[in-house]
Amino acid sequence: GLVACNAGLRLLQGHRVVLRADLVAIRGRVALLSGGGSGHEPAHAGYIGKGMLTGVVAGAVFTSPAVGSILAAIRAVTQAGAAGTLLIVKNYTGDRLNFGLALERARAEGADVRMVVVGDDSAFAAPKKAGRRGLCGTVLIHKVAGALAEAGASLNEIVKRVSAAAKAMGTLGLSLSPCSVPGSKPTFQLANDEMELGLGIHGEAGVRRMKVSGAPHFLSLLGSPPSSGSHSAPYPAGASVVLVVNNLGGLSCLELGIVAGAAVRSLERRGIRIARALVGSFMTALEMAGVSLTLLLVDEELVGLIDAETTAMAWPNLTMAPATSQRQEVLAPKEGPGTTQREPSTGTGPSAARVQQVLERVCSTLLDMQDELNQLDREAGDGDCGHTHARAARAVSPAWVMTGPVSRQLYGLFLTAAAQPLLNHDDLPTWADAMDAGIEAMQRYGGAAPGDRTMLDSLCAAAQALHGLRSPGATLLPVLATAVESAEAAAEATRTMEAGAGRASYIRATGPWAPPAAALVVMGDVAAHPMYPQ
Structure with a gap:
């Protein structure tokens, strides 16, 4: 569906791989490939385009892509004349193994391939052996790497720069509901008055369950913004960050805006400057009614890479200015000369x-x-x-x-x-x-x-x-x-x-309803899709 509606994208025949339609444009530049399980839309295919990804490989819902498809994508960009290929992978065991195996096979064929693993989850007090999970912050890595590649940076330079950026980034998620893989039951159970803190993007439960509360209380639970560098110390006052307020799938735009406003005010109270703010659906978990917050510590050069032009359809058209809750308000017009002011009734008449x-x-x-x-x-x-x-x-x-x-x-x-x-x-x-x-x-x-x-x-x-x-x-x-x-x-x-x-x-009173014939055809096609086995 994404390819059908976007002329700048092409499918790789025989594989669940999407590539830029203008592969010839990457000749002499580093190609960027990413991907993972489906169910995170618009990630990952929504970030293909000039200034971001060259292509993505999709697995089944919440399932790592096949090694053969990853290798096919590497071969496609290599044959297009790429000056090396960087695989951007979220830190999940299946993704690391499958992308890693494809990388080794591609190198055996003579391709110049590197891999960066992103782990931005800030839910844990200390990293477990498996490391931190890759969450929505991966999208920022796509953007930084894409801007560098478009500017002609070498593979080694891109790896160095995005690795440093990944260490200066943290993400924390919160949800009011689980999600359901098509054809399966919800991935975990939540009471109507509960919310889950510190969860991932595959429907797995979080690290803490609590009673539902408002956005300001959720932000206070963070104690400090998601950790920088070592994931142990908060960003200091005066630091400059990029903020991402990400819809996990089922949150309304109204609720997302409430969280975004509360996040801006919370960071301002801590003396942190929000160089840029992205609010929307960037990396979802099917229909999960939740939100994640990502902070990336930035300097002027990194902000420039975030601002760099891209044709990726899911990247927002950002205002190149800081976010703040202190914007000057437009003055309300004064009452005109013909406005009549009436004295309010005192309520003392006989009928009062x-x-x-x-x-x-x-x-x-x-x-x-x-x-x-x-x-x-x-x-x-x-x-x-x-x-x-x-x-x-x-x-x-x-x-x-x-x-x-x-x-x-x-x-x-x-x-x-x-x-x-x-x-x-x-x-x-x-x-x-x-x-x-x-x-x-x-x-x-x-x-x-x-x-x-x-x-x-x-x-x-x-x-x-x-x-x-x-x-x-x-x-x-x-x-x-x-x-x-x-x-x-x-x-x-x-x-x-x-x-x-x-x-x-608008409500049917009596009698049967017959939808238009065209609607029946489309609904029949959707119902027959393999994602909906029931």
């Missing part, structure tokens, strides 16, 4: 007590119905209607401020428009005018009408009853009682209606 009683009753009713409203909303929307109205009830203040999504705008439109007729009059007929004005505004901006199975069905029925206030000698309470009965009857009548507006209009 009754208004307060009504509001208290409305709020208590909304709080009692929270679960019921949520359940109703799940049938046609996102299931937050009860929460929204409960927040509104709790937030009612002397200013009667409401919070919430679509309902907030509808109520705001209604009340703002309804208030206009009441500014200078307070007689009974004006209250009917206010109801009409509010409904008209809702229809104008919301696009719904009576009969569309929305709140307008009840409101319009109530408004019709309130027109009785315009009759000579009308009194408030009987007309209000009639309005309530009319609204309830209209709400009940919506049971048999088909929704014509709002979220419910």
